[in-house]
Amino acid sequence: MEPVRVALLGCGVVGSEVARLLREQHDDLAARVGAPLELVGIAVRRPERERPGVDPSLLTADAEDLVRRADVVVEVVGGIEPVRSLLHEAFRHGAGVVTANKMLLAEHGPELFEAARAADVDLYYEAAVAGAIPLIRPLRESLAGDRVRRFLGIVNGTTNYVLDQMDTTGAGFADAVERAQALGYAEADPTADVEGYDAASKAAILASLAFHTRVPGDAVHREGITGVTAADVAAAARLGCVVKLLAIGERVPAGADGGPEGVTVRVHPAFVPRSHPLAGVRGPFNAVFVEAEAAGELMFYGPGAGGTPTAGAVLGDVVAVARHRVHGGRGPGESAYADLPALPMSRVLTRYHVRLEVADRPGVLARVADAFAAHGVSIEQVRQQAVGEGPDRTAELVVVTHVAPDTSLSETVEDLAHLDAVLDVTSVMRVEGE
């Protein structure tokens, strides 16, 4: 039986695990594919560097040549170039592609899907979102007979670990990030994670799949967790909630005011009730909660990152692409027929939890309530508590709203900040998952 030639681009944490699993599970993989998988080379920047467990004769610096010698190209390098050009080269030579590169897909997905389609080969990317959790295939195939209404995901393990530490130990943001770095859950420069860039790329990919439309990475509204304080986490606890960084995609029907049908996609921290299945997702784990018309509520849970889990997901894709080489056929390509616009935050309906420091004198509550009413926002809960003693005494006012358009809520907060009676807006957080 003719072997299927596999080229590996990248030999870092994930790549070296892919190479190991290809070797150690050789017989299993051959049985599942119907032909052996032969690793024909590994493209790295410095092939002369010693890599424990990796056959040095496989290493090459000539990625372009390697790509032309393969039936399946596995890309675990990351970034945009030279990867983007190499994958186009792979398609031109008729190779299928498996990638874990969320940023590339969020920014250049449509052009890559089109190239794969034109070459009649596969482009698989299970490992690009939520590491080892089977999520792309369920969305792209299992739910192909259903209509997804909404997804809520914890898709970044670093921020989930940080928020979890803040919740369970009372640590502040900076301390929790340091702990995450010490454990290898956060990078030395944690910007991509804590500012929500990583989650936003994944949200774009999930939304494109879930709603059969194109959602570019920059259409995702993004807020990170750098502003989340220990006081926010404590306030969440008092409300029976935890703070989670959520990636949320929703299908929005046409508005009564003539606003078009479309999708909203956003990444931001939010209060999630402890009774929601996502609230129990701890530490570096990921989970995505999906609401579909027929299926109802589904949840997918597992490790969101790590070399071995990610490599396992990559290999599942390699088996699928290699099976198609051996037995014919091709997996589903891009499905963007719905062509729904990505709508602005003004079309998002949500609830706000607002904490204010206000002057402790008569009439203040009325002034605050007026500001909400002026934007048509109705209030669900108010709690006022005196802070301090004597003439310096102020009050803390906590307001939880009913559901309202995000823009009305943010404009209300803007107005509150300008009220004389309001000394400080100490925290603003959305409440999701109810």
Add this chain to the structure above:
Amino acid sequence: MEPVRVALLGCGVVGSEVARLLREQHDDLAARVGAPLELVGIAVRRPERERPGVDPSLLTADAEDLVRRADVVVEVVGGIEPVRSLLHEAFRHGAGVVTANKMLLAEHGPELFEAARAADVDLYYEAAVAGAIPLIRPLRESLAGDRVRRFLGIVNGTTNYVLDQMDTTGAGFADAVERAQALGYAEADPTADVEGYDAASKAAILASLAFHTRVPGDAVHREGITGVTAADVAAAARLGCVVKLLAIGERVPAGADGGPEGVTVRVHPAFVPRSHPLAGVRGPFNAVFVEAEAAGELMFYGPGAGGTPTAGAVLGDVVAVARHRVHGGRGPGESAYADLPALPMSRVLTRYHVRLEVADRPGVLARVADAFAAHGVSIEQVRQQAVGEGPDRTAELVVVTHVAPDTSLSETVEDLAHLDAVLDVTSVMRVEGE
């Protein structure tokens, strides 16, 4: 574009929903398949009966003729015959098949997979296990590059609802079943659910997929929940556990004593620690927890039954099979290359929670401890408590063991029952998920 002809066998709770979704989502499905799906007929026993929302001209009693007019046959009738013959007829005529029939697959899976392979058509069955939860496709495809070590599943919503009611309300088994029947979660004759037959069929299907081997339904060790008492549920709570009916499959390495490598598959109630993700699966929901070598711990959660969720899962399969008709290719068939034997319960390692009523006199504890030691079972926890007053006073003795072979544990319990000092063995339950 030539339509793909779909034949529906059965028009009950699931079938009528399949027909509705085929109609209401016609355009979406056509876009995803690449050709329209045309429902060419619905085979029912009594076509003259009126069915709200179903076009009467589609109804026919001649299932055999209908099958011959279809490209994709959807079977939601259940049972063995005439379904088994009809599906063979479908394969002979080159139609792909989508079925939700767990019993048929557990009993006759290999022969049906072989017929599908010989005809070079698809046999898909996502809805046969855990209703709407994408589980078959993740196991059969996403984890194709990984090695599954174990799965623990709550795959029967009826029993989960009953046990959940017992846990949250303190109800006894009979009362909880009555409530489940009143809500439509249990059938008038609940035997298939409460005796574990339904879960055993699903366990056989999951084990066959997870371990790439054939596990016939009758190789599954099966114990139902009819013996679970309110006292068991209360004892679980005292131990920080809940009682769940679990479907468990494990890959077992060759034994030190020369026992062969293989798989163990079993269905029985067990204590599950409240900290385990499965413990939080409430009411009629299902969830399957999978441990794989590369991926680590995954969980899939969602509604385990219901007409609409099951119909959604069926339609996802219809889209996949129809796509293959239009674009070529075929999904993975049976993967049984590993050819691992199903091993007896003597190869299962587990822990027991045993509650005894014993005479309250010196030496009894020593006698009981001797019985465990005689079978090499080591004890983790013992709790003894006096029951009653005066000469009638007895004692309740609760023993939790360390991990030991199931046979040693059950033999110990057998011996205990014959001890003079033991008045009654009031409860025996395994402890799983730690």
